[in-house]
Amino acid sequence: MTDATELERRYRRLLKCFPARYRREHEQEILSVLMAGAAEGQRRPGLAESADLVMSAFFIWWREVTRQPRWRWERRHRRLIARMRVAIGIWLLVVGVILLSDGYWWGVLMVTPAALHFYLAYRLRHAVQS
């Protein structure tokens, strides 16, 4: 295996961190940029470069998750869904508190999904009318 194909294989593996939809549109393109920037005889991605790709994948995922709803149904029922998300968030917190008071420390883990639901509800309520 030549150095270039070895490097490309490793880059492709890193690019798997990105969401599928994003990858379909941009994988080839990003790969050409990475390969164009590679040094002669380079066999593996640099540490900083790999970290940058993983961080970027995280941002793209985050944007994908929090992007304002595009589906007609969710837009039409924005208020209802926002309320449902708040209700689910509260429910998760209540369950977390019950678990904690029963001595299960991992009840704390309920905070993250609850916070996500609250955040999404907030985004829905403040989505641009369209």
Place this chain on the structure above:
Amino acid sequence: MGMRAMQEATFLILTALAGGSQHGYGIITDVEQISDGHVRLRAGTLYTALDRLRDDGLIDVDREEIVDNRLRRYYRLTPPGQKRLAHEAARLQANAVAAMSRLHPAGVMR
């Protein structure tokens, strides 16, 4: 979109595209040149920025080419993108002028 101060990388990417459409690696080398070698964008950072700029309607895809079996997608500045860059450049210039005039109040430039 709000008028929050723009990040330097974003500003430089828009500046690179202000001279005409460019593909990813072209933007990286151009940004390096514009910034006098101070800013070398990494691929991930570049594409996160491009994704956001496209979402905001400041840039758009211009065309695609295949060179040596590799896909090159060219991006261009949209009219709102030009407007935003002009606004940001004027703001930075005003800031720089203010800083210079306070550092050299008597107009003594070194």
